[in-house]
Amino acid sequence: MPSLQEVVDRLHAWYPPETAEEWDAVGLVWGEPQAQVSKVMFAVDPTLEVAEEAAAWGADLLVVHHPLFLKPVHGFAASTPKGRTLSTLVGAGCALLAAHTNADQAVDGVSEAMALALGLSELRPLVPAPAPAVDSLVVYVPGPDAERLRQVLSEAGAGALGDYDQCSYSTPGEGRFRPLAGSDPAIGEHGRLEVVAEERIEVVLPRRLRQQVVQAMLAAHPYEEPAFQVLELADARQAGTGTGRVGTVGPTTLAEFARTVGERLPATVQGVRVAGDPERPVRTVAVVGGAGDFLLDRVAGMDVDVYVTSDLRHHPASEFVEKGGPALVDVAHWAAEWTWLPVVERRVRETWGDTVETRVSTARTDAWTFAVPQEPHSEGA
Incomplete structure (x- = not known):
């Protein structure tokens, strides 16, 4: 049975907070x-209903998509809705963790889960994320100390490339220096030029670990004043993740595809709204889990047949359609993001097996509770 910290660490590895x-x-x-x-x-939302369900089931941890607190608070008195939610969880000893925009673009994240639920294949990010910033560290060290220094650099976080670690490149050479008065050389004497057989070690490292790696190198290096360089590398690769997903279906028609969307997402009052010719051929589809109208301009210039997202506003959607670009399919925000819950549940079960029970909340936390059918008005009415 894992500790809460172990579960949090694993979730953060899948959906990095940074x-x-x-x-x-x-x-x-x-x-x-x-x-x-x-x-x-x-669950998608940390509502009181969800908290009560978690407490009644005896959950030790509630993982939600939407944060309970987006702004700093001074307390969580039970006289407020959010306070009642957290008070319920605290009283039941149930921890709370939110994975929001860090879960949106990740592998096995919200948009990818939605795309797969709708039957898309050959997925790629709609907006690719840049790869994390990377540095190159070059350091010169006496040959007998090179292996130990490579190990120190690896332990500090340098030398990782994809599914490989302890990656480095070394070349032999000669180091020359003359210790002056006031120095405390590990090799050589004051006033005398020294020539030492050295190795040049090169490693890459995440830029966020620069200070950590350099400090570890300086602490382990035998020289009083090591010679080293830190170079910022150009962003030449993409991370393989990003906002939204683009994939292929069918071939089918817009009407048939929209019916598939309605069948594969949880039912809501809103249902599925469509803008476009029902007979339009559909092969390539772009999706964004959650509110996606901020990407309408980008999607308009893409070679896709339909864009599926949530919370489309009247004027941006109308202007988009007028341009003659992809069709639009608007689904309920909660329904789109719910598709992620079984995915992250599966990952937890695969990691800890029978030692951890899992459950996807049965509460439908979509904001809308009912709709009023309207009959079309006759002409002249």
Whole structure:
């Protein structure tokens, strides 16, 4: 049975908090890191209904997509809706973790889960994310100390390339220096030129670990004043993740595809709204889980047949359609993002097996509760 910290660490490895938008509030909201976790529940929204369901089931951890608190708070008194939600979880000893925009663009994240649920294949990011910033560290060290220094650099986080670690490149050479008065040389004497057989070691490292790696190198290097360089590498690769997904279906028609969307997403009052010719051929589809009208301009210039997302506003959608670009399919925000819950649930079950029970919340937290049917008005009425 894992600890809460172990579960949090694994979720953060899948959905790194550093990839969240700056305005977002993700990660562990409440919980004791050393507590044992035997039951994990998943939901889109941290509502009171969801919290009560988690408490009644005996969950040790509730993982939600939408954060409970997006703005700083001074407390969570039970006299407020959000306070009642967290008070319910605290009273039941149930930790709370949010994975929001960090889960949107990740592999096995929200948009990818939605795309797969709708039957898309050959997926690629709609807006590819840049690869994490990378540095190159070059350091010169006496030959007998080279292997130990390579190990230190690896332990500090350098030398990882994809599914490989301890990656480095070394070339032999000669180092020349003359210790001056006031120095404390590890090799050589004051006033005498020294020639030392050295190795040039090159490693790559995440830029966010630059200070950590350099400090580890300086602490382990035998020289009083090591010679080294840190170079910022150009962004030549993409991370393989990103906002939204583009994939292929069918071939089918817009009407048939829209019916598939309605069948494969959880039912909501809104249902599925469509803008376009029902007989339009559909082969290539772009999707964004959650609100996606901020990408309408980008999608308009893409070679796709339909764009599926949520929360499309009247004027942007109307202008988009007038341009004669892809068709639009608008689905409920909650329904689109719900498709991620079984995916992350599966990953947890595959990781901890029978030691952890899992459950996807049965609460439908879509904001809309009912709709009023309208009869078309006759002409002249």
